[in-house]
Amino acid sequence: MLTHGQPNMTKTTTPQEVRRHWTNGLEIALLDVREEGPYAEAHPLFALTVPVSEVERKLPALVPRLSVPIVVYDNGEGYVERAARRIAALGYGNVRILEGGLAGYASVGEIYRDVNVPSKAFGELVEAIRATPSLAPRDVKQLIDSNSDVVVLDTRRFEEYNTMSIPRGRSCPGGELLYRIFAAAPSPDTTVVVHCAGRTRSLLGTQSLVNASIPNRVVALRDGTIGWTLDGLQLDTGKTEQVPLPSEDVARRARSYAVSWAEHVGVPVVRADQLLALAAQHDRTLYLLDVRDPSEYAQGHHTQFASAPGGQLVQATDEWIGVRGARAVLYDTDGVRARMAATWLLQLGWEVYVFDYEDTLPESIPRPDAPSRPSVSSSSPYGIAPADLRELENATVIDLARSPAYRKGHVPGAWHASGPELARDLKTVKGEGPIVLTCPDGLVAAANVDDARKAVSRRVLYLEGGTAAWTAVNQPLETEVRWLSKPVDVYKRPYEGTGNDREAMEAYIQWEHELVAQLANDGVAQFHVVRDNRKA
Known part of the structure; x- marks a missing residue:
């Protein structure tokens, strides 16, 4: 059983217990702590991709409540103990390692490929x-x-x-x-x-x-x-x-259609007092999501609601809602978009509510104890400014950016490294000068300094503010690539961009067609497709 308390790195849970949580609607987050590439090759249905090197950046938003049961796994790479330790350091108190890892899960449940598979x-x-x-x-x-x-x-x-x-x-x-x-x-x-x-x-x-x-x-x-x-x-x-954007008359017409369908599906609408009551139940995870277009969100939004454009939310729910069995409240200003997104989330097995667009959101919404957000102290003994980096002799720069961002531009001479394999691959770096970690904003680099320092005897630093700080002081970037690690951090989607391989596209379409049978064999999805039996 998953229990509360200070986690011990040796504590484990079984694949059967994870699946029991899913089929009974109990809250749980299953984290694949490998890079996205291996994750996309094989993972359980509701697993999230949270590489061990990015725990501090990704996890607080995906799992916003400290007492949620969290289970981590890899495929024998040896990441899980490190991941559990870093998750616990953020304040999470119920962290377990999946017995047998991915192979252990595969003995009892279906393994899926690609990303955003539930949707x-x-x-x-x-x-x-x-x-x-x-x-x-x-x-x-x-x-x-x-x-x-x-x-x-x-x-x-x-x-x-x-x-x-x-x-x-x-x-x-x-x-x-x-x-x-x-x-x-x-x-x-x-x-x-x-x-x-x-x-x-x-x-x-x-x-x-x-x-x-x-x-x-x-x-x-x-x-x-x-x-x-x-x-x-x-x-x-x-x-x-x-x-x-529609005129008010056109939006009113759309709203009448949205209301009829949402009521048929059974989407509940809540007002401010009901939202506050939901938020006050600190034994449940509650996501607050603004489903409007990002341009509208940028013009003004409630600070406690995250931007989650409705179509993308439905397409990639696991990028916003990390705890299976959790609740969500959706917000818009028109009474259409939140309702339509909610009809799909409800059928996907989520407990979801729509905030009444005619009511006013409370200024402050109570939240449970939250995980520590990543921050970089300017007084850290390991942080250096761009000016200091320019003066360092014989320094080796290691970039932990996602590989597409690295390809677009990086500090001259920087090597790209896989975050999870940083400790391993740093040992292959030649030279005796300092190693300087960087990333787009410095946060992931700072979070990985300790692991890097334990791996090598050389001095290890990080670039404060990352590559963004470097360019902010008019320093150049280059695009020549140097791979310290195999770039498996990003799965190449065969449906994005141009120039995709024909065989990959054909295989992807064939795979999608086979998903219904795989779902049926797995038996944990808890999806329910609503038929339209309204009277004309």
């Missing part, structure tokens, strides 16, 4: 149960070419749309679809084509509009831009067209 598997389940309408890429192209009364809505983040999109596509991220649909397609005769890069956001976006019972014909582009590319069709690049 992707759920999307496939939705299509299987609701028969979500879709068209093949060449049928969509014919529709676009022959019929002017059609709108194409790209449900991905704007940055993904800008990288590549299908002809006539406009950016309308998934959480915005119903909110903006009547601004994009004011006529009920307009056909609406919804798409993403692969399948999940296409399917859930299309089904959202179908669930809302809007009068338009709505179809998904089958297999998204991957399907479009595999069919030999050309993509556009660099497009910037976005569906505008």
